[in-house]
Amino acid sequence: MLLCVHVAQEEFQLKNAHSPLLRSYHSWIANETLEDYSLRYAARSFRRWSPFVIANTAIGGISFLALEAIGGAITLSYGFANAFPAILVAIVFIFTASFPIAYYSSRYNIDMDLLTRGAGFGYVGSTITSLVYATFTFIFFALEGAIMAQALLLLAGIPLVLGYLISSIVIIPITFMGVTMINRVQLISQPIWVAMQLLPFAYILYEDPGTIQRWTGFLGAQEGGGGFNILSFGSALGILFALSIQIGEQVDYLRFLPDKTEKNRFSWWAAVIFAGPGWILVGGLKILFGSFLAVLVISAGQSKATALEPVHMYIQAYEYVSADPGVVLAAATIFVIISQVKINVTNAYAGSLAWSNFFSRVALYHPGRVVWLLFNIMISLLLMMLGVFDTLEVVLAIYSVIAAAWVGSIFADLAILKPLGVSPSFTEFKRAYLPDFNPVGCGAMALASLVAFSVFAGFFGELAQAYAAPLAFVVALLAAVLIGVATGGRYYIARPSVALAGPEDANVRCELCGFEYERPDMAHCPFYQRPICSLCCSLESHCHDMCKSPEGAEGADFGLRLGGLRDKIAPNTVKRLIKAAGVFLALTVVVAAAILITYRLIEPNPETTHLDSSLVLIGVFLALLPLLAVGTWWIVLSHESRELAERDLLTSLEELAKAQEDLAANERLAAIGEVTATVSHELRNPLGTLVNSADVLRRSATGEQTETLGELDRLQRNAWRCVKIIDDLLDFSRNYSFYSIEIDMDGWVTRALADMDPAMRARIVLDLGSESAVLADSERLRQAFVNILNNAAQASDLAKSDAPIEVATFSDGDEVVLDVTDKGGGMTDDIQLRMFEPLFSTNAFGVGLGMPLVKRIIEHMGGTVKVISKSGVGTTVQLRLPRVEALKK
Structure with a gap:
């Protein structure tokens, strides 16, 4: 018997859990000094900088000279009378729209993409906004790089092509080291930049105050620039709306703020406001500087193209400082270079985060933030070569429509739906708890973009066209609120979060990658039955989101239901095409950039371009496209082959674990059977002697010997209990032969109860409504049913409850359910976990084989046993067997 007890005390293993493949990341991803929690919640242990340092770094990114170029462009086109009010309105709008974004990102320490996921877009839906955000970063990187290249051309005569390369390459080592290095660069350069930014304006105002009058009286090139014109004002405002996405770059740093405490409350809020929405206060001042300097350059007799180049703006400004x-x-070149470096480390850093978020969800692959840093810079370099600076106004006008639709959708969620209680008060970002698509953000942004682009295309007149961007914001805001209220917010969370064991302040180990992370970055995975980190959850390809369907979140796959079309296409076709498109885009960008650089090196002067060389290079590019397509498909298929190999390995490990589990169970049964068979014969004879002797003594005792008769009865009862234990052990260790027949469940329950003790029948309340048949062994099913009824009776007796035992049958889909409910004391979670262990019992006189035997019998017949119990309330045991109709399908 000692062997049986020893076997029964083996560690309990969770059932139905999949054996995880330990995921390994290369050193770039594992090193968070480089990775900067690019796809994660920013851990408390990493947020070691003061609010001042973080705010200083965030504000350092406002040095971008594209602001001056934008201010100059709208002033030269639409005049001061329209540009100035447009700038003021844009400042108020951007500050208001950016405030909730800055607060929630700082409060929950997540970047723009992670915030968007939980603020109305869903886990996959936010890939759209990641792409929009990435586009913003490489457009402005290209603009700033082009400005720096112009400065290098003037200062050292470096050709523009080489200037583009230099302005891109110098950013890589700083951004490679992440926010730690960026903090240092911004801290050192900030005082120099502020001094050089303000110095020339102080000289201009002192030496020539009349320039202010020339500025405010500038008419602009467009008709109606002499006074306020509603059309010109709207056109200028539309361009400025593109700057609303800058808040994304601000929160990429604000997420590293320390937790708000009573001690740092003032500095925390100051950092959130000044470095968050407050960026536009500094940025708006720079736009006005650009507006003023562009007029100053035009007044000096320079062309409009020259006046829009920031390097020429500041050359003109510094002429007031020195006559040399x-x-x-x-001075002007140094200022431009410092400004370009300060902003482009931010653009490149933000772009690496955006691309990481985009491709991690599209391809379920993350090579590290550094890889996407290089990719983002490569795209920016390509835009420089294409002359993006020359099309500044058009590019920003188009982009502003998408930006306004996005900001309007997310603003509606954070500022309206959360206070109303429609959206959750917190911001969830982990794949394990998010639906793929949320119609609130996705639907609102899609509708607003469609309406605004129709207006922008001129279908509704010139006036409406000028206000396409503000219209996109308003439509997105209203649509998000209406959709959110109409859906009741049920698409925000796919399933409730699961609390993880352990102290609240302790880190939790991810069972897939082996690293420890703070609790906000961890989730419970039902597929592996283990805690995993948010990155491993994002990259997991084997689970197929089983945690979110069907019970996890009904409707969580909003927007993905294709009906019969899904059955007509090959599995994973859409996913495969998305992967191929992403890889093809990346390869095309790299090849196009290389060919364009070659072209510019051959023809450095666009005015003397030879047609032959351009046609040859275009032909080479077009010839390479089929090879790129083949290479793309090879990469995708190779990646899928690796995934398939991993899946096969996972399946093999699962089968091995199941075989080990079955082997352990068989060994346990063999041990029980061997010990029981050995001792049963030896124990039955003495026990039989005890029973017979007690019976003889009881008959020989007189009626006056009440105490003696009671002890003899107790002796007989316990001897029979020992015999019953031996029978149970033999019964449990025996391999049954099952003979299954079709059984009408309702009639079978009635007959089974009719054969039971009348006292037991009197306690039972019947509710039979399955009206279905099952395929089962009647005798074995009776054995399981009686075991459960006995347990229910014992639980009620122990709880001193005279409540009836409820027996019910009903159909649940393809299953027939037999319910037995008692009003006893219920079970704790620990007992529920161990209730199917052989030889585990909470009954002092129990042997602990009843429920394990029930489980064996029901599972052998293709069913399952489900227990629903709450301590102090009672227990329901469900025997679930497949319906005959379902088996015949």
Whole structure:
């Protein structure tokens, strides 16, 4: 018997859990100094900087000279009378729209993409906004790189092509080291930049105050620039709306703020406001600077194209500081280079985060933030070569429509739906708890973009066209609120979060990658039955989101239901095409950039372009496209082959674990059977002697010997209990032969109860409504049913409850359910976990084989046993067997 007890005390293993493949990340991803929690919640242990340092770094990114170029462009086109009010309105709008974004990102320490996931877009839906955000970063990187290249051309005569390369390459080592290095660069450069930014304006206002009058009286090139014109005002405002996405770059740093405490409350809020929505206060001032300087350059007799180049703006400004042309040129160039480096480390950093988020969900693959840093810079370099600076106004006008639709959708969620209680008060970002698509953000942004682009295309007149971007914001805001209220917010969370064991302040180990992370970055995975980190959850390809369907979140796959079309296409076709499109885009960008660089090196002067060389290179590019397509498909298929190999390995490990589990169970049964068979014969004879002797003594005792008769009865009862234990052990260790027949469940329950003790029948309340048949062994099913009824009776007796035992049958889909419910004391979670262990019992006189035997019998007949119990309330045991109709399908 000692062997049986020893076997029964083996560690309990969770059933139905899949054996995880330990995921390994290369050093770039594992090193968070480089990775900067690019796809994660920013851990408390990493957020070691003061609010001042973080705010200083975030504000350092406002140095971008594209602001001056934008201010100059709208002033030269639409005049001061329209540009100035447009700038003021844009400042108020961007500050208001950006405030909730900055607060929630700082409060929950997540970047723009992770915030968007939980603020109305869903886990996959936010890939759209990741792409929009990435586009913003490489457009402005290209603009700033082009400005720096212009400065290098003037200062050292470096050709524009080489200037583009230099302006891109110098950013890589700083951004490679992540926010740690960026903090240092911004801290050192900030005082120099502020001084050089303000110095020339102080000289201009002192030496020539009349320039202010020339600025405010500038008419602009467009008709109606002499006074306020509703059309010109709207056109200028539309361009400025593109800057609303800048808040994304601000929160990429604000997520590293320390937790708000009573001690740092003032500095925390100051950092959130000043470095968050407050960026537009500094940015708006720079736009006005650009507006003023562009007029100053035009007044000096320069062309409009020259006036829009920031390097020429500041050359003109520094001429008021020094009469030496060499000093002026050097000062302006140094200022431009410092500004370009300060902003482009932010653009490149933000772009690496955006691409990481995009491709991790599209391809379920994450090579590291550094890889996407290089990819983002490559696209920016390509835009420089294409002359993006020359099309500044058009590019920003188009982009502003999408930006306004996105900001309007997310603003509606954070500022309206959360206070109303429609959206959850917190911001969830983990794949394990999010639906793929949320119609609130996705639907609102899609509708707003469609309406605004129709207006922008001129279908509704010139006036409406000018206000396409503000219209996109308003439509997105209203649509998000209406959709959110109409859906009741049920598409925000796919399933409730599961609390993880352990102290609240302790890190939790991810069972897939082996690293420990803070609790907000961890989730419970039902597929592996283990805690995993958010990155491993994002990259998991084997689970197929089983945690979210069907019980997890009805409707969580909103937007993906294709009906009969899904059955007509090959499995994973859509996913495969998305992967191929992403890889093809990346390869095309790289090849196009290489060919364009070659072209520019051959023809550095666009005015003397030879047609032959351009046609040859275009032909080479077009010839390479089929090879790129083949290479793309090979990469996708190779990646799928690796995934298939991993899946096969996982399946093999699962089968091995199941075989080990079955082997352990068989060994346990063999041990029980061997010990029981050995001792049963030896124990039955003495026990039989005890029973017979007690019976003889009881008959020989007189009626006056009440105490003696009671003890003899107790002796007989316990001897029979020992015999029953031996019978149970033999019964449990025996391999049954099952003979299944079709059984009408309702009639079978009635007959089974009719054969039971009348006292037991009197306690039972019947509710039979399955009206279905099952395929089962009647005798074995009776054995399981009686075991459960006995347990229910014992639980009620122990709880001193005279409540009846409820027996019910009903159909649940393809299953027939037999319910037995008692009003006893219920079970704790620990007992529920161990109730199917052989030889585990909470009954002092129990042997602990009843429920394991029930489980064996029901599972052998293709069913399952489900227990629903709450301590102090009672227990329901469900025997679930497949319906005969379902088996015949």
